[in-house]
Amino acid sequence: MESLQLTPIHHHSFVFVRHSHLQLGSHLPSSLLTRASRNANLRLTRSFSGEVGPPASHDENNPFPFKDEQPQEQERGLLLARETDDFGSLVGFRLIPGSGTTTEEQPEAKVGEELEEKAEAKVGEELEEKAEAKVSYNITFVTAEAAPYSKTGGLGDVCGSLPIALASRGHRVMVVSPRYMHGTSEDARYSGAVDMDCNIKIYCFGAAQEVGFYHEYRKGVDWVFVDHPSFHRAGSPYGDMYGTFGDNQFRYTLLCHAACEAPLVLPLGGYTYGERCLFLVNDWHASLVPVLLAAKYRPHGVYKDARSVLVIHNIAHQGVEPIVTYGNLGLPLEWRGALEWVFPNWARMHALDTGEAVNFLKGAIVTADRIVTGYSWEITTSEGGYGLHELLKDRKSVLSGITNGIDVTEWDPSSDQYIPFKYSADDLSGKVKCKIELQKELGLPERPDCPVIGFIGRLDYQKGIELIRMGIAELMEDDVQFVMLGSGNPAYEDWMRATEATYRDKFRGWVGFNVPISHRITAGCDILLMPSTFEPCGLNQLYAMRYGTIPVVHQTGGLRDTVQNFNPFAEVKNDEGTGMVTDPELIKYVCIARATTVLAHRRATTADPDVECLASKCIALAPPNHSLFTQTLKRRSYTFLIDPPFVFFAIFDHRLIKPFQLRFLHRLRDSSSAFLRSQPPTKDDDFVAFCFQSQFDSIFGETLNFESGGTDAAPVSRSPSVESPSTAANKIGRSPSTVPLLGKPQEGMLLKKKKRVVEAVNGEVKDGVGSPENKVDVCSDEVNGGGGTRDFSLGVTAKGGCGGNDHHRQKAKHIWKKHVWVVLLLDLSVCMVLFVIWLWVCSGFKCMTY
Incomplete structure (x- = not known):
């Protein structure tokens, strides 16, 4: 009786242990036993004995040993065929027992077969997980951060865990990152890195810059650190307590040049990565790599088979510097157009500013072979593309969106080494x-x-x-x-x-x-x-x-x-859900107008179809001599910020607290004031409707953060136990007001403090507290810089539209009557005072006798 054990012979072979004893007529051919499968486990399709025992010992010289476990009569069997996959790799045998030797199976045999099948299924699952990478690549990550060595956010997490996952699938992976030395205890993170004693010279910024390399092999990944004095300073990777480092362009230009040289010059594990590399460049810090491959190396026959993938983690940071710095990058002059970026007129600093700049991220977008990001749709919109949306639309065929994943072994509450107590979903x-x-x-x-x-x-x-x-x-x-x-x-x-x-x-x-x-x-x-x-x-x-x-x-x-x-x-x-997500539809409509002409606007997807008509009528009825005005009616808040000659107007959901509404319009005014003030003084007739729509798309996008055609605004109430976050920047120039942060606001906060509430009952107006459909909020507004309260109506109809001039005339008539009564009472009071004085002078009515 002989026991069969299959053991790994190279990286892509896997262990398969048979616990049953098989009857073989003769030893199997060695050519069958030494072939390994990369796509499936080796399996025997039938068992013949219920005896379960330990696997045979393993000998390096004979990877599939046969061992006599106990002296029994030789049983004979027949090898019918072998199973192979589409590539000719061995995946299993087909066997039948020898004649006259099979016996009736005992209950123990059935148990043995069940254990066998379970073991086989378990090994098969493990092999499927490990055998996913059918083609291996030489992958080079280029990044400014890689945990645990350096990290300020998600970029460090991704570049610290994704290379390890790729290496576990059979790829050869190298990560190139700066060797930050801050002069603190954190420098010990690089204690495992060894100086490669391989210094190279990089020609950029008008001189030959010498850089070195440090190397650490950890978890199957080659961690390579670029060493240069510019990376040795206190602070974070990008700045210190005084702000962002002014030489970041220089530092990350060195990183990109060094990353292109590392696969060619570093003998990691005894040999270099070579020219057939796949470069994964992360954010603007590494965005010069695809440009260098195309402009510096491929014209000389180097890296002709290399490919580059741009991974955009944050498109808001693009590595923009003045155009005069292009000559410092070590690139041919004819490639200037790949990195050249021209700002629109409204974004320029002064009249002589040409708006020309160098944009690292733009250069990678036009030269990379593939582009990957976590929000592929948003960056192709004017609100989320930060000026690069049109370029990304042109490259949409190579743009892919991939949701982030996490390292489930490091982030596992049942085995986390950093938390004092372990727990799981079954025991919290x-x-x-x-x-x-x-x-x-x-x-x-x-x-x-x-x-x-x-x-x-x-x-x-x-x-x-x-x-x-x-x-x-x-x-x-x-x-x-x-x-x-x-x-x-x-x-x-x-x-x-x-x-x-x-x-x-x-x-x-x-x-x-x-x-x-x-x-x-x-x-x-x-x-x-x-x-x-x-x-x-x-x-x-x-x-x-x-x-x-x-x-x-x-x-x-x-x-x-x-x-x-x-x-x-x-x-x-x-x-039921996994968390709490804010409501993006609280800002229904926002616009910028001059007199009664709307220059630019933006509406939410859930807004009523007639919201634009409603906004036009409201702007025409804007209260004069006011700088701030807000009114709530029919579950909507109509808010004005008047900065002559421009009017900033928005329609909010009534649940949005008033401090946010005012901060939102102030921020919109501050963001657009530079452009509006740059326009030459002209008559109102020279402005046509939506003449500045294209210029204000990016301003609206920054201020509103529209998502899926809506806006990211303050959250709505979700839970009775916590407060809801609101979104606004405190840029009004005054002390900040407090607003709820999470969940459901307290009573009176979400539905604003009232100075006066009017309720319409049977067509009459009287003081009182009305229903949400009828309540009107008239807030304090600034009149010529002072404070004051006014009862003023925008004439909003019951259907949400604006009433005509009839309603406005009725309101004006009502105010006129009040003023007439005030004047009459004042005149009567003056007459009475004069009459009393006359009586005192004349000693009563005696003077009437003369």
């Missing part, structure tokens, strides 16, 4: 313990019943920090705790420190980034806040869902694609 008791430990570590009161809200990310306007700043005072009035982790804008870092000093028992701000702390915050928080104004895809919301933490996100980019809004009325339990 450990999450409460993680919450208590987080409170204890950060010095917060240890209260398991208190909601803990977390934020992890870059301190940048894109991440919605302004929204948190606006609402933190109101939020701290509730029984919650707030934890923030991140670095970035020095102003936001100082704000975090000041807020922590103000709310010692409720707020903690950790300036910087710490991997263990980020894991503990994700595990210990109840809610993870991501109020991003735009987000290519995002990772933290994926981590939160993995750890049982509720993500509260804006409906933008990948956040919309990955988080399903909670639906308490879902019929199927699994369809």
